[in-house]
Amino acid sequence: MKIFAIGDIHLSFNSPVDPRRWDDVKTSKPMDIFGEKWYEHYRKIYNNWLSLVNPEDLVLMPGDFSWAMKLSEARYDLEFLGLLPGTIVGVAGNHDYWWQSLSQVRAALPSNMRVIQNDHLVFGDMAVCGSRGWLCPGEVYFKEEDQKIYRRELIRMENSLKGIEAGVRTIVVVTHFMPTNERHEKNELIDLFKRYGVHSVVYGHLHSEAARLRLPERAWGMNFYLVSADYVNFTPVKIMEVD
Secondary structure, X not given: OEEEEOEOOOEOEOOOXXXXXXXXXXXOOOHHHHOXXXXXXXXXXXXXXXXXXXXXXXXXXXXXXXXXXXXXXXXXXXXXXXXXXXXXXXXXXXXXOOOOOHHHHHHHOXXXXXXXXXXXXXXXXEEEEEEOOOOOOOOOOOOHHHHHHHHHHHHHHHHHHHOOXXXXXXXXXXXXXXXXXXXXXXXXXXXXXXXXXXXXXXXXXXXXXXXXXOOOOEEOOEEEEEOEOOOOOOOOEXXXXXX
């Protein structure tokens, strides 16, 4: 089984997508307002995904799936993900306002998609854990009110990690925000990852010029992967392969 990752796909379909008729696709928030490379980005994702991912593979997605404000409005975005091969495992991003009631979200997901919140999933001897995360203390834009959200996400991350059963050999964390501030200072999240023996961390959120703030690919004995869709050229990135 190959493990891929891609995040921040920011879908906004107004109707069902037929890959045989891309010219008919309508979106409520065309992403090319953020640059030419975002033009019909969903089409690039679809084609690149199909060229790489097989049905038995896993695709980790660190949030910002849809611009929808309500779950009902995310319907066609989720249906689009249901067209793609592989098992999708995701966490919420800061723009996933449609992600409210966890039970309702899970009931609305396509059959190939699962999400994590205060729990984890096991595939063979690998566990996938995670939470949305938040801005980290010491960040330029970190305010007093951010502290409460950061602490809550820290608790959610530990809830995800602490329930891992015996026999798991590899732990992968999926989180929307980079798990440090822009100076890459060690913090409670990193301490948590080290305590539980996390192997790799997949994150998104950073776009365009902000990608320069990314973590090094190897730090504190772990691998870190920035997989925002535009950063990885709208192509799922293979991060590992397991039996």
